[in-house]
Each structure stands twice: as C-alpha cells, then as structure tokens.
Amino acid sequence: MRMVDLIEKKRDGKALSTKEINYIITNYTNGEIPDYQISALLMAIFYQDMTDQEITDLTLAIAHSGDVIDLSPLDGVKVDKHSTGGVGDTTTLILAPLVASVGVTVAKMSGRGLGYTGGTLDKLEAIPGFQIEISDEEFIRMVNESKVAVIGQSGNLAPADKKLYALRDVTATVNSIPLIASSIMSKKIAAGADAIVLDVTIGDGAFMKNIEDARRLAKTMTSIGKLANRQTVAVISDMSEPLGKAIGNSLEVVEAIDTLKGNGPEDLLEMCYVLGSQMVVLANQAATIEAARDLLKEALESGKALNKFKEMIQNQGGDVSVVDHPDKLLTAKYVMELPAKENGIVSKLAANELGIAAMMLGAGRKTKEESIDHAVGLKLNKKIGDAVKKGESLLTIYSNKKEIASIQELIYQSIRISDLAEEPTLIHDIIIE
Numbered sequence: 115m116r117m118v119d120l121i122e123k124k125r126d127g128k129a130l131s132t133k134e135i136n137y138i139i140t141n142y143t144n145g146e147i148p149d150y151q152i153s154a155l156l157m158a159i160f161y162q163d164m165t166d167q168e169i170t171d172l173t174l175a176i177a178h179s180g181d182v183i184d185l186s187p188l189d190g191v192k193v194d195k196h197s198t199g200g201v202g203d204t205t206t207l208i209l210a211p212l213v214a215s216v217g218v219t220v221a222k223m224s225g226r227g228l229g230y231t232g233g234t235l236d237k238l239e240a241i242p243g244f245q246i247e248i249s250d251e252e253f254i255r256m257v258n259e260s261k262v263a264v265i266g267q268s269g270n271l272a273p274a275d276k277k278l279y280a281l282r283d284v285t286a287t288v289n290s291i292p293l294i295a296s297s298i299m300s301k302k303i304a305a306g307a308d309a310i311v312l313d314v315t316i317g318d319g320a321f322m323k324n325i326e327d328a329r330r331l332a333k334t335m336t337s338i339g340k341l342a343n344r345q346t347v348a349v350i351s352d353m354s355e356p357l358g359k360a361i362g363n364s365l366e367v368v369e370a371i372d373t374l375k376g377n378g379p380e381d382l383l384e385m386c387y388v389l390g391s392q393m394v395v396l397a398n399q400a401a402t403i404e405a406a407r408d409l410l411k412e413a414l415e416s417g418k419a420l421n422k423f424k425e426m427i428q429n430q431g432g433d434v435s436v437v438d439h440p441d442k443l444l445t446a447k448y449v450m451e452l453p454a455k456e457n458g459i460v461s462k463l464a465a466n467e468l469g470i471a472a473m474m475l476g477a478g479r480k481t482k483e484e485s486i487d488h489a490v491g492l493k494l495n496k497k498i499g500d501a502v503k504k505g506e507s508l509l510t511i512y513s514n515k516k517e518i519a520s521i522q523e524l525i526y527q528s529i530r531i532s533d534l535a536e537e538p539t540l541i542h543d544i545i546i547e
Contacts, residue, residue, distance in 0.1 A: 117141075117151045124158040132171045139175035143274045149281055156278075156287040164292040169334060170341040172292070176300035179274035183223070185306035187254050190219040191397040194307035195389060196298055198331070200353040201319040201361055201469040206234045206264070207370035208378075208386045209393070211423035214262035215413040216406075218397040221257045222264040223271070223305045235266055240364040240443060240488035244432035262426050272304045289321065295334040299342070309345035309396035311389055312336075316542065317354030319465025325350070325542055336547035347392045348545040351385060352538045355463040355498050358382035362477040362491015364443040365512060371440045374420040381497075381540055387411070388541055446489040446512035452525055454502045461535035463498055467528030474521050475513050490514055492525070499537040 115137050124130060130138075138155070141147045164172070185192045193213075197203050206224065214220045224234035224246075238244050246266040248256070256263045275297050282288045302310050314322065314332045322328040332348035339346025351357075358379045360369040372378045373386070387407055394406035413419045420437065428434050436442050472478060476487030493510045496502050508529060511518065 117147050117155075121151060121154045121158060124155060124162055127162045129165050129168055130171075132167075135168065135171040136175050139172070139179055139274050142277065143179045152278070152281055153285045156282060156285055156290075156293065159292055160287045160290045166334065166337045166341070169292045169296055170338045173296040173299045173303065173338050174342060176272050176274045176278070176296055177303040180270040180272055180304065182304050183271070183306035185221055185254075185308075188219055188221055188257050190217070191308045192219050192221055192306060193309045193311065193393045193397045194222065194302050194305060195311045195313070195393060196302055197313040198294070198298065198315050198321055199319075200315045201356040201465040201472075203313075203315075203357055204237070204360065204366040204370050204373075204382060205313065205357075205386055205389060207237060207367065208373050208382070208419075209390050210262050210264055211374065211426055212386060212410055212413060212419040213390045213393045213397075214260070214426075215418040215422040216394060216409045217261065217399045218393055219257060220262040220264075221253070221306070222262075223267045224264055225267055234264065236486050236488070237363045237366050238264060238430075238432075240367050241427060241436055242433040244427065245430045248430070256429050260422075260425050260429055262422060263430065264426070265430075267301070267305070272300045275300050291327070291331050291334055294321065295331060295338060299335055299338045303342055303344065307344065309393075310339055310347075311392045311396065312346065312348040313385075313389055314348050314350045315353035316350060317352050317465065317538070318467075319356065319469055320353040329543060329545070332543070332545040333547075336545050340547040345396050346547060347396065349388055349392065349541060350543040350545070351388075352540050352542065353465055354538050356465045356468055356494065357385060359494040359497070360491065361468060361472040361493075362475070362512065363486060363488040364445070365491040365493055367436075368440040368443055371420075371423070371437055374414065374423055376414060379497075384540055388544075392544075444489070444512070446514055448511075448513045448516055450511045450513065450518075451507040452509050452511060452522060453505045454496075454508050454531060455504065455526070456531055457504050458502060458531035458533060459535045460496045460498050460500050460502055460508070460529065461532040462528075462530035463494065463496075464528035467524060468492060471521050471524050471528070474524070475511070475515070475518070487514060499535050502531060 316322045316328040336346045360366045391403045391406040400406035475490040477491045495507045
C-alpha cells in the first residue's frame with residue numbers, strides 16, 4: 115500500500131476503505147508517513163468530503179491510536195458531555211455536580227483551553243489546591259464513591275488526533291466537518307464513555323457560523339456514535355453572544371457557584387437543564403426529558419447539587435471554602451467599569467471579539483506554552499435585549515494591567531446599542547440518531 119495512491123484516490127473523490135484508513139493513521143502516528151503527505155490528504159478531505167462510514171473508520175482509528183480508557187469498573191452508564199467551543203462556556207463546572215447529584219456517573223476527562231479563555235481544567239485550577247492529575251485507581255474509587263470527578267486527559271489519549279490537529283492548524287484545514295467530527299468523537303470514545311451528549315454551538319463565537327453547517331456536524335457526530343455503538347445526542351445551541359455573563363477562569367467559577375446556588379444567569383441555567391436532562395435520560399435515571407428536568411431542578415433548589423460540588427472539590431484537594439466565600443477568587447488588581455456611550459437597547463455582543471479581549475487581558479492562551487492569569491476577565495452587566503442608559507456600566511473589566519485602552523476600544527467595537535434588538539434563540543435543534 116502506497117500513501118501517494120491513497121492521496122490520489124481521495125483527491126479524485128473516492129471513498130477510502132477501513133483498511134486504508136487504519137494504515138494511514140497507524141503509520142502516521144508511528145512517524146512512518148511524513149507530514150507533507152498527510153497535509154495533502156487533509157486538503158483532499160477538505161475539498162472532497164468523506165462518507166459517514168469513512169468518518170467513523172477515521173474516528174475509530176484515531177481513538178485506538180493510543181490508550182483507550184476502560185471505565186467498566188465504574189457503576190452505571192457513563193455519560194460524557196462535550197462542547198464544540200464558545201465564550202463563557204461554564205457548563206461542565208455546573209453539569210458535573212448537578213447530574214451526579216441525581217445518580218448519573220460522571221467520569222470526566224477534560225482538556226485545557228487554547229484561545230479565548232481556559233478550558234475546564236484551567237477553570238478548576240482557579241480553585242486553590244484543586245488537583246486534576248489523579249491515578250487511575252484513585253479516579254475509579256472517587257467516582258464509585260461520589261459519582262463525580264473531573265481530571266486531565268491521559269497523555270497518550272488519541273495521540274493521532276494531537277498530530278493531526280497541529281497539522282490542520284497550519285494547513286487551513288481546521289474547519290472541515292469530517293475532521294472536526296472525527297477529532298471530537300475519537301477523544302470521547304477513547305475516554306470510555308457509554309453515551310455522549312454534544313453541545314454544537316453556532317454563531318459569532320463558534321466554529322459553525324450557520325445552522326446548516328451546525329446541523330450537518332451534529333448529524334455526522336451522532337451517526338458516528340451510532341456506528342460506534344455509543345448512544346449520542348447533539349444539542350445545537352447559540353453562541354452569537356457569550357453564554358452567561360462571565361468570561362475568564364475565576365469569574366466563571368464564581369458564576370458556576372452562583373448558578374448552583376440558584377442565582378445564575380437564565381441562559382446558562384437553561385443550557386445546563388437542557389444538556390443535563392439528556393445526560394440523565396441516557397444514564398437511565400429518568401424515563402423522559404421532563405422527568406429528568408424535574409430531578410435536576412429539585413437537586414439544584416434543595417442544595418444537593420451545590421453539596422456535590424463541594425464534595426468534588428474536597429475529594430480533589432481543593433479549598434471548599436471558596437463555595438461559601440466566592441469573593442476569595444476575585445483577586446485582580448484593577449476592577450474597571452465600561453460605561454455606555456448612548457441610551458438604547460443592547461443589540462449585539464460579539465462573542466468572538468469579547469473572547470479576544472479576555473484573552474488579551476490574560477484569560478486565555480495564544481500558544482500552548484503561554485500561562486493563564488486566572489484572576490482576569492470580563493463580566494457582562496448587560497445582555498442582548500437589555501435597555502441601557504448613557505454612562506451605565508455595560509460590563510466590568512477585571513485586569514492585572516492598568517493601561518488597557520486598546521482592549522477597551524476592542525470591547526466597544528464588539529457591542530452595538532440600537533433602538534430595537536432581537537434576543538437570540540438559545541436552543542436551535544436537538545439531534546438524536
């Protein structure tokens with residue numbers, strides 16, 4: 115089998131066989147196929163697309179390129195959740211303890227962020243002492259006893275994906291639905307989940323900019339799940355404005371705590387109920403979505419979910435006192451308000467630009483080597499559809515830099531105030547294969 119023949123086959127729009135895809139991934143992971151040939155293949159895939167069977171074969175080949183986690187020692191159905199990305203996406207911090215508090219097994223392996231703000235692990239590490247590196251034995255024990263733990267991904271989980279993603283990033287092939295779908299699903303399958311709930315975001319702050327592309331990505335991933343014997347549900351949600359009000363690591367932890375106390379932003383809470391209900395049903399803890407939502411609502415209102423969050427923090431070595439005293443996490447040197455320049459209604463909050471502003475403050479990484487400042491970020495005081503008066507604060511900036519004029523200007527450019535505004539639809543569709 116020659117790589118040049120396989121490149122030519124895909125270039126001409128023909129489907130690669132399971133054997134051919136396994137050959138490519140195995141030999142690329144081992145270093146026997148050079149980057150320049152895989153670059154040519156990625157571009158051929160970008161233009162010629164792939165069949166559902168090809169994408170499933172690619173996904174499984176990537177998943178089995180390294181460690182595949184065995185979660186069989188854990189009790190119950192293991193349900194994982196993944197978001198395709200966004201700004202202010204704090205859902206995992208809320209969902210993990212919330213669904214665990216109603217009996218769902220949450221053995222979550224998360225990653226770090228590259229871009230606007232930190233990933234789930236970066237956010238959790240804003241809690242003093244919180245440990246994300248835990249032995250497999252301790253992880254299994256912890257989840258069986260408490261139903262929940264969130265840890266870092268294994269260093270050898272889907273190594274082919276790491277190599278492919280780095281190459282996609284420099285060959286302008288990131289935004290390919292077969293490549294996005296196989297990247298996401300390979301890691302979920304390698305992480306040992308029985309069932310998967312996907313949050314596919316669309317809008318200014320997301321990979322997918324329109325409903326047609328989002329729906330195709332969602333359907334592709336649910337199809338992969340079915341062919342790989344994983345129950346998979348995809349929720350298509352809006353990311354034209356940031357989810358919730360906080361953008362930044364400590365700020366998002368505080369917002370998660372507020373939400374678990376019943377005081378969080380409406381859109382963030384609703385997103386957690388929608389995703390959480392699907393997780394509860396897939397885990398066989400409720401027969402219907404309505405019954406699952408009632409269980410989650412009772413757990414939140416009774417304080418069970420908040421107590422489960424405290425338990426998770428304590429189990430993983432974190433300072434539990436931050437739950438009752440979240441102000442301890444707000445340590446930025448400078449807290450500045452951004453006043454509105456006119457009266458009106460907020461009609462645009464460009465999630466992408468606000469995310470970039472937060473990254474410029476230090477809340478995110480431009481490269482993997484950069485460190486994150488957990489203290490900094492933005493807190494929205496107005497959302498789309500809210501009335502605002504001239505001089506009233508649009509948002510609060512938390513910064514460890516005193517001179518941030520260029521960042522303030524970028525934020526102003528990302529916000530529009532008009533006479534009218536149409537509030538975005540939070541949930542656009544739910545795809546079940």
